[in-house]
Amino acid sequence: xxxxxxxxxxxxxxxxxxxxxxxxxxxxxxxxxxxxxxxxxxxxxxxxxxxxxxxxxxxxxxxxxxxxxxxxxxxxxxxxxxxxxxxxxxxxxxxxxxxxxxxxxxxxxxxxxxxxxxxxxxxxxxxxxxxxxxxxxxxxxxxxxxxxxxxxxxxxxxxxxxxxxxxxxxxxxxxxxxxxxxxxxxxxxxxxxxxxxxxxxxxxxxxxxxxxxxxxxxxxxxxxxxxxxxxxxxxxxxxxxx
Amino acid sequence: xxxxxxxxxxxxxxxxxxxxxxxxxxxxxxxxxxxxxxxxxxxxxxxxxxxxxxxxxxxxxxxxxxxxxxxxxxxxxxxxxxxxxxxxxxxxxxxxxxxxxxxxxxxxxxxxxxxxxxxxxxxxxxxxxxxxxxxxxxxxxxxxxxxxxxxxxxxxxxxxxxxxxxxxxxxxxxxxxxxxxxxxxxxxxxxxxxxxxxxxxxxxxxxxxxxxxxxxxxxxxxxxxxxxxxxxxxxxxxxxxx
DNA sequence: TTTTAACTCCCCAGAAATAGCGAGGGCAGA
DNA sequence: TCTGCCCTCGCTATTTCTGGGGAGTTAAAA
Numbered sequence: 441x442x443x444x445x446x447x448x449x450x451x452x453x454x455x456x457x458x459x460x461x462x463x464x465x466x467x468x469x470x471x472x473x474x475x476x477x478x479x480x481x482x483x484x485x486x487x488x489x490x491x492x493x494x495x496x497x498x499x500x501x502x503x504x505x506x507x508x509x510x511x512x513x514x515x516x517x518x519x520x521x522x523x524x525x526x527x528x529x530x531x532x533x534x535x536x537x538x539x540x541x542x543x544x545x546x547x548x549x550x551x552x553x554x555x556x557x558x559x560x561x562x563x564x565x566x567x568x569x570x571x572x573x574x575x576x577x578x579x580x581x582x583x584x585x586x587x588x589x590x591x592x593x594x595x596x597x598x599x600x601x602x603x604x605x606x607x608x609x610x611x612x613x614x615x616x617x618x619x620x621x622x623x624x625x626x627x628x629x630x631x632x633x634x635x636x637x638x639x640x641x642x643x644x645x646x647x648x649x650x651x652x653x654x655x656x657x658x659x660x661x662x663x664x665x666x667x668x669x670x671x672x673x674x675x676x677x678x679x680x681x682x
Numbered sequence: 683x684x685x686x687x688x689x690x691x692x693x694x695x696x697x698x699x700x701x702x703x704x705x706x707x708x709x710x711x712x713x714x715x716x717x718x719x720x721x722x723x724x725x726x727x728x729x730x731x732x733x734x735x736x737x738x739x740x741x742x743x744x745x746x747x748x749x750x751x752x753x754x755x756x757x758x759x760x761x762x763x764x765x766x767x768x769x770x771x772x773x774x775x776x777x778x779x780x781x782x783x784x785x786x787x788x789x790x791x792x793x794x795x796x797x798x799x800x801x802x803x804x805x806x807x808x809x810x811x812x813x814x815x816x817x818x819x820x821x822x823x824x825x826x827x828x829x830x831x832x833x834x835x836x837x838x839x840x841x842x843x844x845x846x847x848x849x850x851x852x853x854x855x856x857x858x859x860x861x862x863x864x865x866x867x868x869x870x871x872x873x874x875x876x877x878x879x880x881x882x883x884x885x886x887x888x889x890x891x892x893x894x895x896x897x898x899x900x901x902x903x904x905x906x907x908x909x910x911x912x913x914x915x916x917x918x919x920x921x922x923x924x
Numbered sequence: 925t926t927t928t929a930a931c932t933c934c935c936c937a938g939a940a941a942t943a944g945c946g947a948g949g950g951c952a953g954a
Numbered sequence: 955t956c957t958g959c960c961c962t963c964g965c966t967a968t969t970t971c972t973g974g975g976g977a978g979t980t981a982a983a984a
Binding site: 450454487513514515519520523524525526527538540561563564565566567568569592595596599602603606622631632633634635636664665666667668669671672675676678679680681682 | 696730756765766767769803805807808809811834838841845864868871875877878906908909910911913914915917918919921923
């Protein structure tokens with residue numbers, strides 16, 4: 441540990457990734473990648489809905505369980521920060537001001553995650569969101585050099601990794617098919633920006649009943665239980681922009 | 683035309699991109715990139731779910747205007763296809779079976795877009811969606827070779843290009859998001875996944891009234907007009923992950 | 925120590941959303 | 955041509971949400 445290796449050969453890595461045929465191969469690839477870079481950990485973390493998460497990486501199982509158990513998903517500034525950014529993020533640049541965040545960081549360090557980290561947000565279709573994270577124990581300077589030298593390669597690796605994960609992930613596909621009609625999108629958009637049904641109907645110059653039909657139709661297509669749920673899904677799938 | 687150059691130096695390109703300070707610089711960069719690759723066109727196209735678009739590239743203005751005027755956004759299989767995919771897409775692999783799609787393709791070719799194309803979907807925060815497209819007149823074989831040789835570089839260029847576009851985009855909001863309390867986040871999360879207030883209260887083991895207080899508090903902090911609006915804002919600000 | 929903020933509980937009346945039944949015209953693909 | 959999807963409109967009853975009051979405890983900042 442503590443040894444940051446030279447950048448590995450990108451071509452070989454990506455070819456290796458592209459030939460993966462199961463989640464086990466991804467796990468093996470990520471472990472190999474970690475060893476080649478000589479960092480403490482590399483983790484791919486598919487962040488999702490109501491608690492269910494999927495990922496693979498080199499974190500200690502104890503830490504992964506603890507993360508889930510403690511609900512760190514809702515505290516972790518890496519998640520919060522990456523969710524709002526496009527470019528890779530050095531952990532140092534995140535907001536650690538809250539006490540909960542600092543306690544979380546300390547807990548992470550105690551579990552061998554490392555004091556430095558670098559996370560790449562990745563977004564796929566239907567609002568998929570994942571993180572590709574490299575973490576290590578190093579000084580600020582060492583880490584800066586490492587990140588600078590490997591940023592581009594890591595972006596590419598993260599991209600190909602996510603591509604494979606999307607291919608291999610079993611349960612995610614069926615959700616995709618249904619998209620909303622233009623009028624349904626307009627209706628959902630207006631509700632998402634705070635209009636009541638009456639206001640939205642007036643804005644679209646249709647009867648409130650018709651608007652209701654759109655909302656119900658959208659709710660059905662999105663598999664949502666109520667309007668709020670439907671709007672939430674529409675937003676997180678990128679169908680509606682607020 | 684017809685000449686596909688060797689891959690240009692990636693490092694120089696990206697540095698050039700990173701120093702861009704305005705949309706004009708992006709336009710210049712993309713034109714230079716086109717010339718270096720020796721292809722007909724390179725286009726960056728920011729597509730908004732609401733329908734408004736922004737982009738820069740080397741397409742003829744006549745074609746751009748026609749695209750907008752004819753509402754091709756809703757027909758273009760490149761948009762439809764990329765929206766559902768994560769990896770770069772060769773135009774040949776898209777669904778051109780509908781009559782409207784074939785007419786569109788012919789129209790595009792007539793306007794000098796090229797018979798071959800390759801589009802990279804890019805997604806940013808808040809449901810941002812953009813395409814980075816390279817198009818050319820070439821045989822299938824020539825194009826295959828070109829795409830194979832340059833895919834990775836183009837993915838990276840697309841990434842950095844989008845990063846710059848996000849920085850420069852005028853409509854970007856700083857939004858000093860007042861954060862929600864843990865309990866408020868829990869409440870909003872449950873509503874976002876379709877729970878009614880009663881269900882959410884039961885899940886959190888608190889009275890429905892207390893839950894209501896959280897929701898109202900969150901609504902106030904988020905400047906939202908109603909619960910649906912508040913959930914929408916919480917999601918698009920990354921406070922709630924659905 | 926004082927103050928602030930988070931967390932918890934209760935009642936009520938009016939406003940809004942949901943669920944159920946319907947109906948007809950238009951347009952594009954099979 | 956016919957099937958399916960999109961767009962449009964109406965009625966009623968029930969359930970859920972919203973907004974107006976008020977009040978106590980704990981824990982963390984100032």
